Amino acid sequence: MADDSTITAEDPLTGDEIEVPADVEVGEIIDSPVSGAELEVVSTDPVELEEAPELEEDWGE
Amino acid sequence: MNVGILYSRIRRDEKLLLNELRERDHEITKIDVRKHQFNVHNPPEIFEGVDVVLDRCLSTSRSLYVTRFCEAYGIPVVNGPDTAETCADKVKNSLALASADVPTPDTDVAFTTEAALESIEAFGYPCVLKPVMGSWGRLMAKIESRSAAEAILEHKETLGHYEHKVFYIQEFVAKPDRDIRVVAVDGEPIAAMARSSDHWLTNAAKGATTEVFEPDAEALDLVERASDAVGGGLLGIDLMETEEGYTVHEVNHTVEFKALNEVVDVDVPARVVDWLEAQVPAETGVTA
Structure with missing residues (x-):
């Protein structure tokens, strides 16, 4: 059950409802507790998730 | 002020910055660099009204190009493209220092495995081989023997992108x-x-x-x-x-x-x- 600090969204890989922080940002990455995948927040109203891109060699600081 | 944030992934770091900017009532323009085209004459519409751009691109290649576009568009960007270019490339970084x-670790750059092996032997073991572009400690090699050096160099030459054939060899500190x-x-x-x-x-x-x-x-x-x-x-x-x-x-x-x-x-x-x-x-x- 989601509390005030979380909301639910659908894991696009499994179709399950998962909890995400209520203050998620577009572009943020969520680790799905169901599929284990990294999911990217692509919209916040409502929260929609897509499978995140794979790590690229030139990523970093 | 209106702060443009260049990004393709919002990490905890970006979220901390966004929260701080919002608390101070600054306008924020989130610019997902994956979703725009950067024309050599005209900036994308999303830049309109932006006072300063903060480069938080996770991808170094995108960071290098988009900061250069910002400079061409006359939009202040931090960090600027020259700083980004120097820092993003370990060779340029070491040269600048x-x-x-x-004081910076002694470093050779070589372009063939034979020349790289000569450097490695001259530094002695252990020494360090690093990719010229890279982060988070990935693909760094602490080389402890000639046989390991030969194997790593062969792998880099055979399997790598051309950047991996720029051999950056450094003393082990x-x-x-x-x-x-x-x-x-x-x-x-x-x-x-x-x-x-x-x-x-x-x-x-x-x-x-x-x-x-x-x-x-x-x-x-x-x-x-x-x-x-x-x-x-x-x-x-x-x-x-x-x-x-x-x-x-x-x-x-x-x-x-x-x-x-x-x-x-x-x-x-x-x-x-x-x-x-x-x-x-x-x-x-x-x-x-």
Whole structure:
């Protein structure tokens, strides 16, 4: 059950409802507790998730 | 002020900055660089009204190009493209530090496996082979024998992108089991931490433990000079301690600070935004 600090969204890989922080940002990455995948927040109203891109060699600081 | 944030992934670091900017009632324009086209004459519409752009691209290649476009469009960007270019490439980074007489590990660059092997043998074992572009300690090799050197060089030559055929060979610095990360703005430290690990790589991204570090006068001087050497800005300056003093092994231009923020009392994103606010009126005439 989601509390005030979380909301639910659908894991696009499994179709399950998962909890995400209520203050998620577009572009943020969520680790799905169901599929284990990294999911990217692509919209916040409502929260929609897509499978995140794979790590690229030139990523970093 | 209206702050444009260049990004393709919002990390904890970006979220801290976004929260700080919102708390101060700044406008934010989130610019996902994957979704726009950057024309050589005209900026994408999303840049309209932006007073300053903060480059937080996770991808180095995107960072290098988009900051260059910002400069061409006449939009102030931090860090600027010249700083980004120097910091993103370990060869340019090392050259900038050495040219400014900032102590930095001795480094050779070679373009063939034969020439690289000669450098490795001259440095002796162990020595270090690093990719010229890369981060988070990935693809770094501590080479302990000639046979290992031959194998790694062959792999890089056979399997790698052409950048992996630019062999960056560095002396191994016998540091204590830690290095120092200083986050600084135009050479003035915001905060610093020591990153410790039993592993020779002490990146926070590799799971190093972190603790507060108070830079002494020598470290402060080197941070300022290293920052100047790469063109200044919001930077992560990495130092190692040796028996002869500190050595600066690299300067990072899209610095991550979440690990630092968790370990120090200083509010790092607040200090970053303080600096950003001070930069913008000077450059654009906009009141922060």
